[in-house]
Amino acid sequence: MRVGILDILAPPARGPAEVGYRLLMTKQFAGITPQAISVWCRRQGHETFYATYYGLGDPHRLLPRDLDVVFIACYTQVSHLAYALAKLYRWAGVRTVIGGPHAKAFPVDCLSFFDLVVGECDAELISGILAGQYDPGSVISAARPFDDVPTVAERMPEIRASAFFWGRKPLLLSAVPMLASMGCPYHCDFCIDWNTRYRLLPPERMAEDLRYLARHLPGTLIVFHDPNFAVTFDRVLDVLQAQPPGERPPYIIESSLTVLRGNRPRRLKDTNCVMVAPGVESWTDYSNKAGVGREGGVAKVDHVADHFTRLAENVPYLQANFMFGLDTDQGDEPVELTERFMDRTPFVWPTINIPMPFGGTPLHDQLTADGRILTTMPFSFYYAPYLVTTLRHYDPITYYTKLTELYAHAASPAMLRRRLRSTSHRLIRYVHRARTAAFRGDIASFRRILGMLRDDPRFLAFHEGRTTRLPDYYRHLGDRMLGRYAELLSPADRVPDLTQTLVPGNG
Incomplete structure (x- = not known):
């Protein structure tokens, strides 16, 4: 076939x-x-x-x-x-x-x-x-996610086609995707892996891939796609550390701060980890991932900032992932605490995500039960800067005002200068400039939406959940996103069916 x-x-x-x-x-x-x-x-x-x-x-x-x-x-x-x-x-x-x-x-x-x-x-x-x-x-569906990940050697035709330039050779940013584990031990209500059991994949397969890369693609960047890398830390790092020091490729991971405790960041440095992106999520919730017990507020900010400072001594580039707009967020405090974290850790890039009600998650189920999902908002807008739910403690105008404030703080000239002073690495300095420029573009989008919320009563009514009529702004923008393929999808095609129950008789 x-x-x-x-x-x-x-x-x-x-x-x-x-x-x-x-x-x-x-x-x-x-x-x-x-x-x-x-x-x-x-x-x-x-x-x-x-x-x-x-x-x-x-x-x-x-x-x-x-x-x-x-x-x-x-x-x-x-x-x-x-x-x-x-x-x-x-x-x-x-x-x-x-x-x-x-x-x-x-x-x-x-x-x-x-x-x-x-x-x-x-x-x-x-x-x-x-x-x-x-x-x-x-x-x-299979009974569970697959464990038998094809080797890098077997995937080389696909890796060349996806990551290499002109299908010939890797350049500086070319990346080889790998997996050391599947699933996650945490149960964050917004995450599609919330109910996927953590399990380590065969370490021998990972070792085989590392040896292949050392022989055929030395120095090529690895991106581990694990939802939570190295929960079984020593078993995974032992495989990476078994590679001779001169043959350890640079690699990128997402991992929880609870995993990266004690002297473990030193092992990341020894094995050539170049980027870590822990999920902090919130200053009032998900504290089990941050390893701060029941701490919240300023105490949690300072504890997490200290942890990132220790990580920065061993890993060149750090990113902290946040959610703003959760049901636990209210008032000025979430913004003030995140700004405090930015001020204490200018060497950490903050990503600020808008909660999205992806199907199959407890967050989706709860928001559906509460009637808080904008049911006619097309799937094309299930990402920042768009809001597809009504929030518990913020009206749309207040929310976008505070989101703009957060991004403006992160992308301010003063913050950029502090970030650039925090590293002498030329590529990281370039990434800081590029991501700052991207944040400033996001700010322009937030302000555009804010202007419509203030000036167009029908646009505001849609975002407050008082009408299901999709604003023309989203119709036209959806057409622009699809380009010449827009004519293939009717308006009815673009109204999402959020039903989670499968049709009887399906496999």
Whole structure:
């Protein structure tokens, strides 16, 4: 069979700044599961075509037209592009299959556009799809996420296609995706991995991949896609440390502060970890991940800032992930505490996320029960700077005013100067400048939305949940996001089906 695998990483780029970011950064976000599917299909003797779409060019031209089956992976923000492409493939008689975060979160909506919707998958499930074992209109899933991750050597055709430039060789920012573990021991209500049990993948496989990279791609950056890296810290770091010092590739991880306690940051330095991105989330909640017990408020800020200071002595680049707009957030305190953290740790880049009610999470269930999801807001806007829920303690105008204040503090000239003084690393200094510029672009978006909230009563009524009529602003912006594919999706196609209960009889 002729099998296509398309990993959609971003909507079409708009403007020179987005083009540059997509080419240098987004290109490196390719997922491991689409690459694994490509390998599994190739093992079975099928003619396999794999591509990633990161916002440049025409996604429909990345794969041959005469496929038998196409697998498309995407996250929610780009799901409408996936839907439009699925229509084109179905018209051509191609069997369409969707997987990835969006399919896991909103499987019922996906059924309107794809023949099959996949939750968890493994090689056996993919084999069954290719053998025609599942009826069109089915939602199917493996019993659990796969453990047998194909080796880097097996994935090299996919890695070259996704991460290398012109498919030839890696450049400075080229990244090899890897997994050391699956799942997470924490149960954050907003996270799609909240109920996925943590388990370490075979350390021998990771060691084999590291040896391969040392021989064939020395010095190439590794990005570990683990939801929470090295929960079993010593077992994972022993594998990394077994590599000779001159053959340890640079690597990036996301991990909880509770994992990175004591002398462990020193082992990160010894094994060539170049970036860590812990989730702090909130100053009033999720404290079990931060290792601060029941501390909150200023005490938690200072405790976490001290922890990041110790990390900075061993890891060149740090990022702290925050959520603003949780039900525990109210008043000025969340903004003031986050600004205090920024002032104490200018060497840490703060990402400030807007809570999104992704399906399959306790957050989605709670907001649905409370009637607080804007049910006609298209999936294209399930990412910052857009608000798709009503908040418990902030009206929309107040929320965007405070969000603008947070971003303005993070992107101020004074803060940029402090960040630049905190490092002599040329690349990190460049990243600080680039991310500051991106934050300033976000501020412009927040102010645009704030202006409409203040000046347009219908726009405000929509965001306060008093009407379900989608503002023209979002209709027009959705068309711009889709570009020439906008004509393939009607207004009705873009109204999300947030139903979580699967159709009876589906797999």
